[in-house]
Amino acid sequence: MTLKSQKTRCLVVDDEPLAAGILRKYIGQLEDLELVATCGDAFEAMSLLQREPIDLMFLDIQLPGLTGIGLLKALSRPPAVVLTTAYREYAIEGFELQVLDYLVKPVPFERFLAAVNRFYALYRPPTRLPATMPPPGAAQEHAFLYLKADKKMIKVFLKDISYIESLKDYVRVRTADKVIITYQRISTLEAQLPATMFLRIHRSFIVAIDKISAFNMTAIEVGDTELPIGRQYKNQVLKALGL
Template sequence: MNLNCIIVDDEPIARDLLRTYIEQVPYLTLAATCADAFEAMQALGRQDVDLVILDINMPRLSGLDMLRSLKRYPAVIITSAYPDFALEGFELSVTDYLLKPFSFPRFVQATEKVAQHRQALATPLTPAPSTPTSPTDDFIVVKSDKKLAKVFLRDILYVEAYGNYVFIHGDSDRLMSKQTLTQLEAQLPAGRFVRIHKSYIVSVKAVRFLEGNEVSLGSKKLPVGKVYKENLLTVLR
């Protein structure tokens, strides 16, 4: 699948670096290079664009203000030297937030998220045969980006707190919801999920092992708080 993308950045060096990165990714095609948000909006109006690689701090109109001004926009990857706008960016449904300077592998990781999402939308769904309802069919409904999202419990690896927001992490994606970790914890069955830290809840089935004050979920390791460790040990026994 090919993705037409545009670069939006007021710094020539940053634009050159992104152009070099794009040329090395087979499924990316550079459709336009824009020095500010106004050029970008014109480019979006002229052609079909699948991905906007967008800087935040630009003259006249910031990248985030540009997104707010648009009724619809394609997938967006934010590139910024400032981490402070990450939460605001995810509230606008950006796919990823790259903190400058970022490496080529990190850039590829972000663009692959866009490509995988596009592929999933393009793949027709085959109805599954009817089967009796089982615990693995259980789900919760959470509010995300002004929508109600259905999240299957079997797909949740862990949940991470971020102030008054939570990130629900799956194998290859994550979903943000405006609520506290305690509020989300009340929706999860205690036998299948356990609080391990003031900032984390994990799926019991996803825990590979406990070593010291860390749990391993495969390639991901998370800290275990002292006050939660005894309960975790009880659940794992």
């Protein structure tokens, strides 16, 4: 991210005007994202990437002339990449190329948001990274994610989260001073959180490791709240806690 704007600089590469327009709309809804350009083919995108610093690229696979996969293979130092496509069968190849996420069209806003949150969890703001690998030490002071609640996007810093509770298709995110309920499955949110900072202890609970005040073989205390350790999570929890 550039020091001038402190925003994540985004590039949309898609030859379908409707699909590109949806991504542009989504990007415009998040204050920390900045749309640098929209390209209709891989060659235009390659040229722009040589001129402009890009942090996050939303890349369609089916492009005229050169596919998105072909573009990705041709770049020696690509930005973080989210692949977009109407075809699920490209998912394995995409992840072999270490893409950040894989979105199937039509892209729901919640999935777009999950991809962006994954970017924020893996990459350290406000310094723009030239490589695709996440920086060492995932417990980042300024890392955050967005949660959609009460018809608005709420920025939540990871360091402020105490624990997360599943409410079936919703999750309750607790910080020291507020509670946020958002439409999202706990497994989806778990995938966006760095494992060095958060620990799944139960099918219904994720805790911030640094907020654990005490624990035993069956429960973990976060402040004054006692949370159960699920039977299927017991071994990995105790191992993570050094037992």
